[in-house]
Every structure is written in C-alpha cells, then in structure tokens.
Amino acid sequence: MSDADVELPESIELAWGLRERPGKGPRRSLTMEQVVAAGIRVAEADGLPAVSMSRVAGELGVGTMSLYRYVSAKSDLLELMADAAYGDPPAPRGPGEEWRPALARWARANVTAVHRHPWTRQVPVGGPPMGPNGVRWMEAGLAALRGTGLRGTERLSTIMLVSGYARNWATLTADMTEAAAREQLSPDAVGVRYWQQLARLTRNGPYPAIRELYAEEVDGGEEEDFEAEWRFGLDRILDGVEVLIRSRTAAD
Template sequence: MAQLDDDTGLPASLATAWGLRERPAKGPKPGLSLDRIVGAAVGIASAEGVEAVSMGRVAKELGVSTMSLYRYVGAKDELYVLMQEAAQGPAPEPPADRTGWRDLLAWWARAQREVLHRHLWLLRIPVTAPPASPNAVSWMERGLAAMADTDLPEGEKISVILLVSGFVRHEATLMADLDAAYRASGLTPDEAMRRYGRVLRRLTDPERHPAMTRLIVSGAMDVADDPDAEFEFGLARILDGIAGLVERRGGS
C-alpha cells in the first residue's frame, strides 16, 4: 500500500514532487532514484505500450530488485501518475499574441493534443482520480486562466475545462486507434475509407437509409478526413457553444 502524506493525503512520492517532503535517501542500490524509476517506466511505455509497465519490469530494466522500488513508489497506479507528470511537463506559457478567452482556450487545447500525440501511451492510462500532481495542476491553472475575462461562475469554468480536455482526449484516442487499424490492415486511410464506402453501398438502400444514401452519393466517404481539420472543426463547434454560454452570462 502506498505511504500517504499526513497533511495532504497524497502518496508520499507526489508529496515529494510538490516539495512537501524530502526525496528518499539513496537505498542500498547506488544511483537508484525516483527520477530513474519514472524514466525507465516512461521508456518502457514509449517502446512497448503502458501495458508492459509493471514494478517487476521496471526493476529488471534498472537491474534492481522489485522490492527496492517500493522505497520510492508505493504502487503501480502511483507510478502511472508520476509517468504522466513526467510526460506532460509543466503547462507552457501562451504566446503573447493570444488574447481573449476563445483564442487562449483553443491554444490550450492544441497544446494538450500535441502532448498526447507525442506520448500516445498516456491515453491508455485509466483516469481514476482528479489531477493532483504539480504539472497536471499547472495545466488546469492555464485552462482556467484562459476563462478569466468571462463572467462564468468558477464551477462553470471548470466544467468548460473538462469539456474541452475531454474532447481533446477523445479525438487523440480515436486517431490513435484508427492509425493502428490502418497499419494492421496495410491500407492507407483513403483506401480504408473507400472500402468502407463500398460496404455501406451494399448494406444500405435509399428507402430504408435515405440519409446514409445522400452521404454516400455525395462522395464524402471516398476520401479520409484530415485529422487536423477534423480536430479544428470539432474544437470550433465546442468553442461556439461555450461562446453562447459566455454571452448569456454577460461576459466578454
């Protein structure tokens, strides 16, 4: 079981990340540290997927016993949080030319997407608790700060942040899954889409599926959509909806 910090209730390793505890003294294995443990775990996840990460596998990678890791990390779930912390990094400062809540929130969403696309294994870590690590909280802070010039209540601001980040995560997961499927099939995205279109033509008819028929006849199914364009379309529609809410609340 993970050792908890008395004041915050956080696992000891997260309390250490916040600077609330001193880092553990070096154990019997020279050079073993929390940073090395997390770095090894991230390396395994990047190369083989997060499913390959276990305390035993990380210990083997570092040439130490599994039990020696528990001096630094209490459980695998705790290690996952520290891996996310390392991969995310602190939220960057927005560019100086980004002004207004919509521009800032769009920049924030794109920045998150870039992180997820660099570290697709992050998408396979289940969400089991609210963000509580320094870098994760810094990303929340940046998102909330983007809404500062609106009159939205604080509770609605956090709901907006959850909505936008949920969209980013869903889009990144969908694109990663589709890319894996294309690679497995040996087809290009356009080839896979055309094949799907042919299947739909065989399965549908104008009387039972008039809307699907119009879609097929339009040619929209003949070419795969550009992932960046799809992301920007979805993000813009979400921001349109948020703009309506901001306007109703009387904000800028």
C-alpha cells in the same frame, strides 16, 4: 487547516519535491524522476502492457521491492508516467489574446501530447490532476478563461469539457493510425475504404439516412479531412461556451 494537516500520497509528495527521503529506513538509492523515466522507456519501447514493477526495477538494476519506496502501487506509477510524458502546457494566454484562440491552442496541445506518447491514452484517469504537469495544464486552461465572467465552477467545467473532447479525439485518431499501420495503409485510405464498404452494405434496406448522407457529402474516392472534423467539434463546443460568456456579460 494548515498544510501540515493535508495528507498527500507519498508518490505525489516525491513528485513535487515535498519529500526527499523517509525519516526511517535506508536512504533511497534512486530518485522519483529516475523511476518514472524508466517506466516511460518501457512503455515507449514495448507498450503500456509491458510496464510492470518488476520490468521497471530490472530497467533500473534494483530489486522490485525497492520501487515500493517511491510508489505504493503500479497505478501510481502509471499516473506519474503519464504526467511526466505530457510535459509542459502550451504558452499562457498572451496580452491581447482572446480567450477562444487561447483555449483552442490549449485543446490542440492536449491532442499533440497524446499523439507524441500514444500509450498515455491507455492510462486510466484515476481522479483530478495532482501531478506537477497535470496541475500546470489545469492552471493554463483556467487562465485562458480569466476575465470571461464565467464562475469558477463554470471555468473548471469548461476545461473538463474541452480536455475530454481532446482526449477522445486523440484516442480515436491514434487508434485509427495504429490500425491503419497494421494493414500498411494510411488512415485516409482506411477512411475511403470504409465509406465504400458502407455504401455497399447499406445500398438496400432500412438505411435511408445513411444513403442520404453518402449521396450528399461522401465521395467514395475522397480522403478524410481529419483536421476539419477536429475543428468542427471544437468550434461547436466553444460556440456554446461563448453563448454562456455573452449571457454573463449581458447580465452584468
């Protein structure tokens, strides 16, 4: 099958620079980059719910229908906005760098990207990456696993697993940060308060496991160590991947 036989959404062709302007109709007055940048400005200023085709068109000083020459639906615009906001992937795996620290850097960069633009966590994932940055992130993740002996589907499943954990962690911590800000507290202070409240609620009744946890690990005045929690989860995932890689090496 030739490239000409592969159909792509028009917005993706524009984002990749594969289509400059339509063959028929009036010449485009904007670029895809301008449309996406306007959507991002709205999301940064007033949150993702504020993004609408009419609001973005107003930001650009054009009629709403003009935007449909670039994106066929608002969902397409949101996906392209998230792709642009993610920006560049981390530096590729360097010479002599092992797969594990390279993939850990890639995972951390995913979290940083979401924390830099928290509204991106609210953009529904409509399918595999197709935007320019999303595909570059995919390439960087796969490249971190090059030479490990994992099969192609295993490398792909690994980066999906790691990125899913990173996205979930970024979403959780961003939600907690926003909730704490609304109460004018730090996330650590909210965590301390939670454990104090939980201890009171479960002091009696059928909660022996929670009381045991609280007695062993939780000090009612101790701050949460979010970095340690992040590393614990990521390390357990990478431990499992390492077991699979070692089994491939042993088999070879």
